Each structure stands twice: as structure tokens, then as C-alpha cells.
Amino acid sequence: xxxxxxxxxxxxxxxxxxxxxxxxxxxxxxxxxxxxxxxxxxxxxxxxxxxxxxxxxxxxxxxxxxxxxxxxxxxxxxxxxxxxxxxxxxxxxxxxxxxxxxxxx
Numbered sequence: 001x002x003x004x005x006x007x008x009x010x011x012x013x014x015x016x017x018x019x020x021x022x023x024x025x026x027x028x029x030x031x032x033x034x035x036x037x038x039x040x041x042x043x044x045x046x047x048x049x050x051x052x053x054x055x056x057x058x059x060x061x062x063x064x065x066x067x068x069x070x071x072x073x074x075x076x077x078x079x080x081x082x083x084x085x086x087x088x089x090x091x092x093x094x095x096x097x098x099x100x101x102x103x104x105x
Contacts, residue, residue, distance in 0.1 A: 005045060005085070005088065008087060011090050011091050038073055042075050052075075058102065072095055074092040074094055075091055076092060
């Protein structure tokens with residue numbers, strides 16, 4: 001049985017911000033392409049939920065986080081095997097200061 005992907009409110013906000021950034025800095029087409037790419041990349045987790053590497057900077061958390069990379073973005077997620085879902089917790093721009101990844105809502 002496949003997993004279901006759930007986007008946290010925080011990760012959805014990040015996607016919106018990424019979209020708005022590229023819409024202003026580049027254009028609508030590029031903004032769509034980047035956000036669609038991030039979403040498509042996360043869909044790989046439906047069939048292979050543990051393909052992402054463990055997120056070292058979040059190891060101290062109770063929830064176990066992993067990540068996938070799409071261009072300059074880290075798609076940070078956790079896997080709930082019991083309830084068969086993957087929660088996308090954050091979409092982090094890797095060009096930012098790495099410790100900033102520990103930020104919370």
C-alpha cells in the first residue's frame with residue numbers, strides 16, 4: 001500500500017513564498033516550473049518513502065526527518081509508517097544559512 005503525502009501549513013507557506021519570489025524575480029512560467037518540480041519530486045516518496053537521507057541538523061528532534069533535493073531546495077519530511085503518510089514539514093532553500101533549518105513556525 002502506498003503512502004499519502006500531507007503538506008504542513010508551514011511547508012505550503014514556503015511553497016507560496018518560493019512561487020512569489022520567482023514570479024517577481026523571473027516570471028510566471030519559471031515560478032510554476034520550480035513549484036511544480038518541488039511537488040513532483042515529493043511524489044517519489046509515495047512509493048519509496050525512505051529514499052531521502054536523514055536530516056543531520058534535525059537529529060535532536062523527536063520526529064525523524066529526512067530530505068530530498070530539488071534544485072536549490074531541500075524537501076524536509078517525516079514518515080508515519082503506522083498511518084501510512086508522509087508529512088512534508090518544510091521546503092528549505094539550501095542557499096540559506098544551514099542552522100536556519102531548525103527554525104519553527
